[in-house]
Amino acid sequence: MIGTLDVSSGPARVSLGTIDLLLRDRDIMLARIRSGNVAAILRTMIATIAVSMAIVGAALGSYRGDEQILYAAIKLPLVLLGTAALSAPALTAIGAALGRRSRLSSDLALVMSALAFGALLLAACTPLIMLGRAIELSYHQMILATVVMFAIAGLAALKMIVHALSIEQGPGWRSAIVGLCTVFVLVGGQLSWALRPYLVRPRTPDVPFVREVEGSLFESVTGALQSARGIYSRDSAPLPGD
């Protein structure tokens, strides 16, 4: 058969090859996203995120063990995929509002590829999480280590998006990225708050799949700020068992 173009040499089917390309050469990955068949790329990236975050969730859950391994393995992919589903269109919408040529499918593929890259980096950190469990790091040390790992993965994903949009130099690309990050943080924060806990103290006797809904992250933060100023909405905090 003739006519295979350089940029998409080799079919972009759902394959380990696409994932390998994402890890090894993101410039070619970006060129492939721009060149056209984003449906297969999107499918591969969604699957990559689901599997990678399940592995990370299982690793975090293993800090406590037992059913928490399964709970966290189910919840973490839901958090990232849910946040992406709700936030990714904002990149195109905000850019288009400012005059950037709208390419919804390419933008969605770009965001999901960046998130998949971050998820893969997190999956690569699971030995460190297991090490933390093995050397019996304290709960708060584990929390801090987890935050650092997620921050590194998040920055790597963000760097990929910034690089892709900076090449294109369309109008409003910086504002589009800022808007995407803002929406992502708000939605991701709320969704992860709603589906907590992930990392649980080993001595916790019973762990629910998700905690009771006590309010949103926004309400918790504003409540904490008011409490810090001495303004309380109740006489005392409830004791366990109340």
Added chain:
Amino acid sequence: MSLVSEASPMAVPRVPVAAVEATRVTPRTLALAAIGPVAIGGILAVKVGALGPLAATPAIVFGVVAATSPALYIAIAATGDAPPLAAVVRALAVALGAFGLALAGLVLPAAFLSLSSVAAFTTVVACSCALGGAAALAMRRLSSELATRTFAASVVIFVWAVATFGVAGRLWWNLASEVVS
């Protein structure tokens, strides 16, 4: 004698071909502009269990813009740096389309933040941020579409934007406070 050498990169002006995509007003963008505020009003309506915001939100958005737009044209025309009336109308239509596009991307996050919260106040904040963010982007787009060259015209556009934002924001806040209380 040209002040700009033909060999200089400045000699050939930038060709704004790609910008045509940006300045095209399509039925789709105007439809999004119409539906967006209704969707935001719907989020608030669902949370408080009242139908009022469904109609009131678009009424506030379009009513305020319609009421203040003539003032914008008069003011920038008075500075001597106004594009023709048709160009101003087109710029406003493009900005309205931009408002709809931005809101289309913010409706889902606002709906999620609103529906997953307990307090109605969170809904008001989420919807306000969506409307405000989309409006800010639309103002920025309007400014670039009008492409005025003088400082006076830029000040006029800025003041008009603040005033329109303030009036619409105040009306929206009153509506939200009323339905939430």
Added chain:
Amino acid sequence: MTLGNIGIGYVAVGAAITLVATAIGRCRSTGDALMLLGMWPLWAPLTLARADTDHREQELLGALARAQASPLASVLPDAESARVLATQLREASVRLVDLDAVLARPDFDPAAAEARATELMARGAVAAAATTRLRVRTLGQLRTLRERYRRELDEVHELIAQLVTQAELVRLQPAIAHTSGELVRELVTRVEGLGDLFAYQSALESGDLEYETAASRSS
């Protein structure tokens, strides 16, 4: 509203979209249906956008699909390459429409700009006249670019029509299938060559004079 209710609502919207997409023939596989159900904010625009194809893109894909059912199948590009070619063709079509819209604007009329340059020169505003003349030149370059897009797309259209005709001929006379390879190669080369036009347009937009001079020498 609990998270469970939100989740049920999310899946319900996804189910509704899946049903609609299936009814209008946009849901092509079980994988598509599952993606629509679980990730409809991302998958639905993709699924619906697939329906929104340019007529030239459809023409190319249709011609290749028809030729696939003939003895010409062995010389055709694979599905992935065909999709990329179709995307390239669509991009060129969109750019031609953009150029038509730009050049239809009153402030992009070269005759008006030339008249303005003459008027400025008559008034002694030499520097302003020179700048206006540069604008006239740029508008000329835009028109040239538009004509090149039109020419290339017309030639691709004729090649596609020839491919469809050739596919029918080969169906009746399979022995001549081997002679059609050149036609397919020409079609693919023409569509791939649209990439050069895109690069030329980018160079024009960035004011890269050296590239512009070389491109005009080679065309």
